[in-house]
Amino acid sequence: MELNRRNFIKLLVGGAVGIQVTPLPWKLTDDVAIWTDNWPWVPVPPRGAFTSVKSVCTLCPGGCGISVRKVDNRAVKIEGRTDYPVNPGGVCPIGMGGLELLYDKDMRFTRPMKRVGPRGAGVFQDISWEEAIGTLCSRISSLRSEGRPEALAAVDGHYLRGSTMSVLIERLMKAIGSPNYLRVPNSEDTYRIAGALMTGREGPIACDLENSDFVLSFGCGFLEGWQGAGRVINAWSILREKALNNKAKVVQIESRASNTASKADKWVAVKPGTEAALALGIGHVLIKEGLYNKEFVNNQCFGFEDWTSPDGKEHIGFKTLVLKKYGPDQAGKLTSLEPARIVSLAIDFAKAKAPVALFGKSKGLLNGSLYEFMSVMALNALSGRLNQPGGILICDPLPLAVLPEFQQDAVASTGSRKPRIDGAGSSSYPCTRSLINNFADTVAKSDNSPVDTLMVFSSNPVFTLPDGGRFKRALEKTPFIVSFSPFRDETAFMADLILPDHTYLEKVDDVVWPAALQFPLYGLTRPVVEPLHHTRHSGDVILQIAKKLGGSVGSAFPWKAYEDVLKIRAMGLFKSGPGLVQYEGKTTFWEGLGENGALKADYKDFDGMWKALKSNGLWYRPRYAAGAEQSLFKSPSGKFEFYSTLLETVVSESAKTGSRDEILDAMGVHARGDEVFMPHYEKAAVPEGSGNYPLRLVPYAQINLSSSWVPTPPFLNKTLFDNELLKDESFAEMNPKTAAEYHLEEGQRVWIESLSGKVKVRVTLFDGAMPGYVFLPRGFGHYAYDEFLRGKGSNPNTVIHPSKDPLSGLPVWWNTPVRITKA
């Protein structure tokens, strides 16, 4: 009996047979199968009690109601609410991904920090809140004691004008004594100026999309996320249903076949920047053929016919201007459209019962062109589509209470009267309140920066501003930068001090009239979870900063908590008349807005209203706002002004400091005479040295990619196609004709270069791209945040060479001269 090879094999065979008669192989197989269920990286939902918390999404100006499903204390899903009169149960991909913004630890600051590495490296060290607030306060106090509080500047990225956070930040700046309160420009800024100049009202401009039967959209990306996808996509579905019965039509005017253009009834591609010419060309046909609303124009408009001013001067009217300069041939040439097309568009517009012309560009998160917006407004006025069902609605702002007045001390009083660094409101830019592009230029070019300390709230200008990197260069010159961002974003990486805010799911904040909604609505978010980290609500931090600064600054903020401020403002809503704090969802909120019957409030007293606001997040008044009882227009003439007398006054005031021609040149306005004060087409300024840059760059946005200060939830990367993002490279869309001129193939790597900079991307051929143009998606090119966002694709903002929009001075980002070379 020796253990030779044969016997060994027999041993093994015996063992093999034996093991079959034991539970081992069967149990092991079963166990291995279950083991594969349990690998540690396989996500398993927690077990626990199910609850739902209702809140409002604030990731974009749309203000959709959201319901967040939780298991015990863990939020697991965001859904749209059906009991919120903005978004009938819908929510956009970014809104749905909001939980990643909450829970992704790599993306967030968890506590206050101070910079310890070199500027821009993103290396920080934890500090306490006491130290953080103390550092900022001593910095501000020094500026005040040196008598230069104006060296403090603040950048505010809150979208909606009148947000309580914006009110507080502006109040803080005023109390400290600095005029340099800057806002990140979005389409609302351009709406505001257009509204002010033509109607005398600065309130929100809304559109009654759901009730229109002909939507002439000048670039509004309905399916790209324009003004709140939750509401707009529902409106879109209503329009499509009507369209099936030939009861509605959507015409999309855009140089690229976006999703919206592809699914519209008609797609009209005009050269970017010539939209005003198209609007006026359509106006020409309406006027010439007598297809305009004579009653409205003759009775409620000023400046249509030629007129004589009280000083005896003769002025041409809008009619004369348009008939002379914007005939189909002329407009066709400017826009590169067939004249017959312009005529047919005009006829379709006039034939419709409830047409509306909309202006906004892409997602609406960037400013537009002022004269273009005015031209499209004029089109609506010509057809009498202002404050009519289905048309453009001019509204009064939400009647929130004004915070009590406060006294500035001498230092603050002197400081806040100093001229703004960005020149907004000056003779060159009389209409605009904030010009962050000018601010960046001034600081970047200075030897001694006029800014000592910069505070950044709810924004990421280094990444989002279409400015070819100018803001970043300005930051490099700024001695001290403070970021309140909850996220580890590109701007925060340049900061010296971080005082991180909560994310939107962890705090109370307001939504002051969701963008473009037809009726007044005030939304209030509530914390869905307890704050996960040691962050603090920036509103509370402002109160703490004021208290620590003390003196007149402290007295300007006599409140214990941010919520107290919200409550004070909400009192204004209560006093303004009946409103509703519940929405059953059975009625469709876009119907019945024109009813005249008195509304009955569904709360008894202010406490009841406030309690409901806090738990349900809603106060609204489902009626078309403004102009019902009083006069709709608050312009000097009391009418809709084709010729803006307000603008004329403003320019005349500015002209006291220089010749009118000089002033208009400084404003970037090429027109002269009466044309300046009326909507007209201004040819885009081409920067010097652009001869070598024959193509034009147009950035575009899409619904599943965030281009704003809110980061894209990383899992949305999975929804991007291979010709949008492949591994780490993003793509530029080019028409095959244009690509052929440069001998470029699909997927080819190229440099896209402008006077400001260059980016490397790959080419994708797209018939829907206008020849001669290069289209780059906004939202790629992060180098901060976490591993999923960092290093993916290229940011077109670094290449954009912004010229200034005539009159408003806001950046022109849709027309950068570029050249393309193989990489």
Next chain:
Amino acid sequence: MENRAKSSEKSKKGGWIFLLAGFVGALIIGWVVFPMVLYSKQPQPFNFNHAIHLNPEKVEGIEGDTEAERCEFCHGFRDDGTFIGIPKLSTCTQCHDDPESPLSDLPAEATFLKKYVATETQVPWLSYFKQPDCVYFSHIAHVKIGNIACKTCHGDYGHLARLPLYEANRLTGYSINIWGKRISGYKKHTWDRMKMDDCADCHKKMGHPEDNACFVCHK
């Protein structure tokens, strides 16, 4: 040639012993060693005495006319019909709310109060009956509609003064109660095992063979 015959004879003779040795060895490994090695013994965070809690003479406040109702006081149903399972701290602190005043002199309670109630930490109980993620099970369907007593599937825990020893399968992480304490899988009582076949057998026996369709439990 002679040697060869001899050696093959030798090996033939000794050969079957190896076969047998291998066979018996495998039997031992499979029936004895394997179950010992497969399960690890893990202590519960501290001892919970079911018997005391379910004895109305010892403990007041755990209400219920029947034993089942008393089980459901802690292991009951929420308003939306979901099953609570192993209760959270808030159930215990209905009575054990003050870390400074224990309701008994048992060391287990002292541990509980100090480590968990005082720090507001959930007790990390090890669950004897957790099923893999692929299994969907509705307690309310079985308890309220099927009228099945808790001990039918779980055995009689109510009278235990000590929590049974928790043994976890080293490969899968699940409790030994699922396969059953006997490695053979032989079942004497309904509560001995909780594998798929056991559920299927009971469904059939109770006249609900349709509940054995795959998607009923594997959603």
